Amino acid sequence: MRIAVDAMGGDHGCDVVVLGALQALGRDAAISRIFLVGNQDQIQAVLDRHHCRDARISVIHATEVLTMEDKPVEGLRRKRDCSIARAVELIKEGQAEALVSPGNTGGVVAASTIKLRPLSGVDRPAIATIIPAPENEFVLLDAGANVECRPVHLAQYAVMGSVYARDILGIQKPRVGLLSVGTEAVKGNELTLETYPLCRMLPLNFIGNIEGHDLFTNRVDVVVCDGFVGNIVLKSCESLAIGIFSWLRKELTRNPLRMTGAFLAKGAFQTIKRRVDPDTHGGAPLLGLNGTVVIAHGSSREKAIMNAIHLATEAVQNRVDENIGREVTAANKLLVANKDHTASSAL
């Protein structure tokens, strides 16, 4: 398997990305080639510094970098030879099967949507993030690719998320929930009210509306929402979890007694920390495109990059794209066949 890695866009420079890629090569025998895309001199310097002579590595030069400050579409137009664009082209040219980038999220979404195009049948790609909960983990999508959605987009996300939870998380019949403000079918905004009957028509394990209260109580495996809501929920929950743990650290180190207690109980904190470690999955796939694209956190360190690459190999091996294409196309047919039962505006 051949993976293109955008070595430039991360917050910590190309060093950590290159090292993460080397770790992935050491771990995944299935990887036959990694393209490190970006400034050739900088990348080569990192490889030399670590005495790397791995023949599976190719460095692909790109003269520019799309930074976090660049506006996605405008930036891509201005920086035609940026590393993200070059990495996406490797997929388009058939040289790579998957791409991993820790760069500007909007830039990755725009470059890959424009160059790779959505799968036949898929209207919009969606970012699918895996979120850990005390007793399970769930997939939330869309986490921010599209802030304005129509009901049919959400219905397709339901299918895409269900395929992903089945093929990657190994959940046989993923429980799919529509994120809303009440569990009854009549609760919600215009978008969710029109999406609900569409999801009902599909061959999903659709459990109906779910509320914010249901997210962390092992009630749902796939949480469907538009990219505006999803991005806000994801970031709010990240912020809260980080806030609680740093608050706890502060309180636990306030006096020697508490510090002793915390030391004795440290196994408890470590167990939780391991489970909620954002580096465990390392990235979130942009589902629904012709090609596997994994967006890593801008702040990714080596381990996160390695795991994001691993996630990409799993998606390729399990033919997630192919399955999404087939199942969304089948879903679209069902929705059209039943369209007399829906508000026409929903499709």
Added chain:
Amino acid sequence: MRIAVDAMGGDHGCDVVVLGALQALGRDAAISRIFLVGNQDQIQAVLDRHHCRDARISVIHATEVLTMEDKPVEGLRRKRDCSIARAVELIKEGQAEALVSPGNTGGVVAASTIKLRPLSGVDRPAIATIIPAPENEFVLLDAGANVECRPVHLAQYAVMGSVYARDILGIQKPRVGLLSVGTEAVKGNELTLETYPLCRMLPLNFIGNIEGHDLFTNRVDVVVCDGFVGNIVLKSCESLAIGIFSWLRKELTRNPLRMTGAFLAKGAFQTIKRRVDPDTHGGAPLLGLNGTVVIAHGSSREKAIMNAIHLATEAVQNRVDENIGREVTAANKLLVANKDHTASSAL
């Protein structure tokens, strides 16, 4: 001050509501009367059981109860003599200045909006919830009164939230943020993109867009969003916080060593628990109406009811409604005067 308390709608029956009201009477000398609204026999039985002869208590009989299962508007039409409706009428008739209800949120919103009407100048009332963060607390509105909003509604919420944070939380120049998916003015959905310039025109300490990441890092005092997003964020964060603490409890009691550690460090947990206790504020006001309405959690116990009543007295004493009416009216004038600079659809 005279407060109407809907004694019937809570999850734990009228006992806890009546006892919470008695505690409020013991604490707040400013309260001259509490109307306990609901089934007279049941309420009187609780009062008798606790040998209560407080002359400041009046029991107002209502024959029906709007349950959590009732659809708000339909339920109110069917159960004309329900305790929520009767309690709202006490404000309308001028007998009470404020209302506290732990009942069906949609029912409280509908009954008070229909019977009390929004303040002149306010288009829609909003539920303002105070959320604790490690270093501060912030007001989030709307937490679920209106799931479909227009830009002018959000701009009015910004004013209402700012007044509330100033008058109740005592923050001189509350930092008002518009909840979106990026801090730049160009990031957001149609609603927030059109709301942004409106907020800029107003005499607020408007800090622009905020993201989910900013919520728990002491960057913002008033978080403005539509009721769909706000309800989901509020409930997701509640669910996550409860999930983390119960997970922690489970891990900390897994073996004797951890239990010893947890015992030694218990001061740390208690400090945090006190700060995040949802009973501290007890309820969330429905801002923007002719009259003070505080919605308590359905699961409220005595202390939460007492604190919700206290919140109501504070709102009345600080003339929050009057200030909101005046400041929203002034804001509307500014928006109209500047309307050439805005998309006309925003107003």
